[in-house]
Amino acid sequence: MIAENLNRIKTEIAEVCARVGRTPESVKLIAVSKTKPASAVIEAFEAGHRVFGENYVQELLTKFADETLQTLPIEWHFVGHLQSNKVRYVAEKIAMIHGVDKLSLAEEISKRAKKYNRTLPILLEVNISAEASKHGLSPDALFSEAEKIFALPHIELKGLMTIASPDREKVKQEFKHMRLLFEKLKTLAPKPEQITELSMGMSGDFDIAIAEGATLLRIGTAIFGERR
Numbered sequence: 022m023i024a025e026n027l028n029r030i031k032t033e034i035a036e037v038c039a040r041v042g043r044t045p046e047s048v049k050l051i052a053v054s055k056t057k058p059a060s061a062v063i064e065a066f067e068a069g070h071r072v073f074g075e076n077y078v079q080e081l082l083t084k085f086a087d088e089t090l091q092t093l094p095i096e097w098h099f100v101g102h103l104q105s106n107k108v109r110y111v112a113e114k115i116a117m118i119h120g121v122d123k124l125s126l127a128e129e130i131s132k133r134a135k136k137y138n139r140t141l142p143i144l145l146e147v148n149i150s151a152e153a154s155k156h157g158l159s160p161d162a163l164f165s166e167a168e169k170i171f172a173l174p175h176i177e178l179k180g181l182m183t184i185a186s187p188d189r190e191k192v193k194q195e196f197k198h199m200r201l202l203f204e205k206l207k208t209l210a211p212k213p214e215q216i217t218e219l220s221m222g223m224s225g226d227f228d229i230a231i232a233e234g235a236t237l238l239r240i241g242t243a244i245f246g247e248r249r
């Protein structure tokens with residue numbers, strides 16, 4: 022079931038890429054396994070998938086500690102909202118943190134990454150739909166925050182992340198706006214070539230995200246089924 026879903030999603034991604042003139046290699050699929058057991062991740066791994074996302078620290082730690090999972094060469098992304106006091110639990114092993122929305126969190130990531138003698142890739146989360154219930158920087162606050170974060174050691178700001186509004190009618194505009202912010206971020210970066218990632222697109226809107234330039238898709242339900 023998971024293998025079939027993965028195949029179907031990868032085919033759909035390739036089809037959308039072809040339609041909008043992009044190569045499938047320019048889009049990376051992150052399989053979001055939150056609330057799903059280790060066995061579901063193993064099933065996807067056996068089907069050839071290597072990149073997974075989680076958005077709760079406790080669950081990620083459970084998966085890190087799983088007998089089988091800990092032996093597999095998986096690239097784990099933290100896609101959710103991360104509290105500063107939890108950074109230390111993920112700083113060693115996580116490949117990228119998507120939901121950074123304030124300087125103090127970036128400073129904590131910088132500090133913890135230093136302990137592991139590494140540079141940790143991060144994305145800034147933008148609240149593009151301006152919903153009060155969502156995390157993320159407003160487009161207005163984004164660039165002044167980014168400038169301070171560019172100056173921190175041991176982290177590499179690689180781009181932007183967002184969750185669009187549930188209304189598909191609005192999504193296209195929101196993703197277009199994200200792309201503009203992403204292009205502007207490149208012009209402000211000390212090294213423009215480091216701004217390579219635009220993380221947007223979930224099960225219900227990844228087709229629109231690809232058309233608007235997403236490089237990282239975060240897809241859960243369409244691969245693993247509904248969450249309880």
Ligand SMILES: *Cc1c(COP(=O)(O)O)cnc(C)c1O
Nearest residue numbers: 053076100223224239240241242
């Ligand atoms: C759960 C989640 C996803 C995946 O959403 P689906 O609709 O299940 O594809 C993507 N991004 C974040 C931040 C999430 O929390």
